[in-house]
Structures are given as structure tokens and as C-alpha cells.
Amino acid sequence: ETGVTQSPTHLIKTRGQQVTLRCSSQSGHNTVSWYQQALGQGPQFIFQYYREEENGRGNFPPRFSGLQFPNYSSELNVNALELDDSALYLCASSGTGDEQFFGPGTRLTVL
Amino acid sequence: AQSVTQLGSHVSVSEGALVLLRCNYSSSVPPYLFWYVQYPNQGLQLLLKYTSAATLVKGINGFEAEFKKSETSFHLTKPSAHMSDAAEYFCAVSDQGSSNTGKLIFGQGTTLQVKP
Numbered sequence: 001e002t003g004v005t006q007s008p009t010h011l012i013k014t015r016g017q018q019v020t021l022r023c024s025s026q027s028g029h030n031t032v033s034w035y036q037q038a039l040g041q042g043p044q045f046i047f048q049y050y051r052e053e054e055n056g057r058g059n060f061p062p063r064f065s066g067l068q069f070p071n072y073s074s075e076l077n078v079n080a081l082e083l084d085d086s087a088l089y090l091c092a093s094s095g096t097g098d099e100q101f102f103g104p105g106t107r108l109t110v111l
Numbered sequence: 112a113q114s115v116t117q118l119g120s121h122v123s124v125s126e127g128a129l130v131l132l133r134c135n136y137s138s139s140v141p142p143y144l145f146w147y148v149q150y151p152n153q154g155l156q157l158l159l160k161y162t163s164a165a166t167l168v169k170g171i172n173g174f175e176a177e178f179k180k181s182e183t184s185f186h187l188t189k190p191s192a193h194m195s196d197a198a199e200y201f202c203a204v205s206d207q208g209s210s211n212t213g214k215l216i217f218g219q220g221t222t223l224q225v226k227p
Contacts, residue, residue: 004154033214042115042201042217043155056214090154092215100215102147102154 004093004103012109013081021076021106023091031055032074033100034066037088049074078108086110113138113204117218125226130174130189132221134202137183143205144185145215146176150198158200161185172196197225 005024013019025032031050035043045058049068063079072093078085086109092100118133136142143162147155159170166178176187185202200221206214 035215040220042203042220043215045214045216048214058214092155099145099157099160102156104152104154 004091004101006089006091006103006106008106009104010107010109012111014111015081015083017081018077018079019081019108021078021089021091021108023074023076023093023103025072025074025091025093026095026101029093029095029101030072031094032068032072033092033094034074034076035090035092036060036085037090037105038084039087043090046076081110083110113142113206113216115202115204115216115218117200117202117221119221120219121222121224123224123226124192126194127191130187130192130196130223132187132200132202132223134176134185134187134218135183136185136202136204138204143213144176144178145203145205146170146174146185146187147201147203147217148198149201149220155201158187192223192225194225194227197223199223 004026007022033048034046037043046060047057048055052068065077067075088105088107090105092102094100114137116135145160146158149155158174159168161168161178169175174189202218203215
């Protein structure tokens with residue numbers, strides 16, 4: 001059984017650019033959640049996908065968008081990057097009744 | 112709306128001493144509560160979870176937590192700290208009350224330092 005993986009590990013972008021982060025769910029999991037963790041803070045919920053449909057969204061603007069694919073892998077897209085988007089982005093996958101299993105995260109730096 | 116407050120952003124203990132990390136929650140429904148640990152440059156690992164069964168929950172690495180409804184608390188303890196316990200600890204509540212796959216609402220985190 002493979003765990004949750006995320007790519008890339010680190011990313012540096014400039015303000016105004018767009019970024020795509022990727023997450024591969026744990027085998028058999030059909031739900032993926034994305035979180036933003038700013039430095040020194042707890043993770044904040046961005047959104048959740050269940051069977052390719054958005055299933056809840058946190059207090060993030062529409063320039064944060066996501067996709068979940070038939071194989072349950074997922075993408076987080078952020079448009080018009082701002083300095084405050086610099087953070088660790090975590091994805092977590094879960095199956096029915098299972099706990100959320102977190103990936104190692106992608107560290108995004110916006111200059 | 113659910114929320115979590117972790118009391119103390121930094122806790123320092125000596126190796127072998129008791130570890131106590133404090134968490135208070137607010138929830139309009141019976142909560143599902145979690146403690147996660149995060150080592151540097153890594154994701155979150157679940158230590159333990161409360162899902163309305165036994166109020167004393169035992170987790171991995173010798174940690175345990177007690178759910179106290181009257182105090183709206185879910186403090187994390189370990190009788191004897193090891194150097195390897197040094198990490199960031201997060202308390203979280205699930206927004207769906209009876210589900211552990213709902214949106215997780217995290218506290219600000221507590222950094223545990225273990226001194227030799």
C-alpha cells in the first residue's frame with residue numbers, strides 16, 4: 001500500500017503567476033482534502049473532493065481551484081499568486097470511515 | 112461553528128519528564144477530536160483520535176488524551192518524554208461531528224522541545 005505523495009516538493013514563483021500542485025492519493029481512497037499551512041500556523045482547509053466533485057470549501061478565494069481525476073489523484077491550482085500564498089500545501093486522502101492520511105506537502109514560495 | 116485553541120505555543124520539558132499539551136475545543140455537535148504530530152519538513156501524522164467511544168484514548172508512541180466534555184478539553188499527555196518527541200503538535204476537530212473525513216479545523220500548534 002503506497003502512501004500519499006505530492007509533487008513538487010518545493011516551488012518558487014513570482015507574484016501574478018499561476019501554479020499547479022499535485023497529489024496522489026493512497027490506494028483505495030476516494031476523498032482528497034487540501035490544506036494551506038502558513039509558517040508558524042496550523043493548516044487551514046481549502047477544499048475537499050469526493051469522487052471528482054467538490055465536497056466543501058473553506059474561506060479561500062476562487063483563484064484557488066482544484067480537480068480530482070478518475071484515479072482519485074488531485075490537483076490544486078492557484079492563479080494570480082500573491083505573496084501571502086507562500087505556504088506549505090498539504091493534501092490528505094481518505095476512504096469511507098477512514099482517517100485522513102497526509103502527504104509530505106509542497107512548499108510554495110512566492111517572490 | 113467548531114474551533115480549537117491550543118494553550119501554549121511552546122512547551123519545553125526534560126527528557127523523562129511528563130509531557131502535557133493543552134487543547135480546548137468548541138463544537139455545536141458531539142465532536143470528533145484529533146492530535147497530529149508534524150516533524151520538520153514533513154506532513155502530519157495522526158497520533159490519536161476521539162470518536163465518542165472511550166473518553167481516554169491511547170495513541171501511538173506512548174501518547175494518550177482524555178476527552179472531558181465538562182471542560183471542553185482534549186489534552187495530550189505522555190508519561191516520559193523522549194528526545195524523538197520534539198516536534199510540532201496540532202489538535203484538530205472535525206466539522207462534521209460524527210465523521211473523521213470531514214473538514215479538519217486545526218489549532219495553532221504547540222512546539223514541544225525536549226531537553227537532555
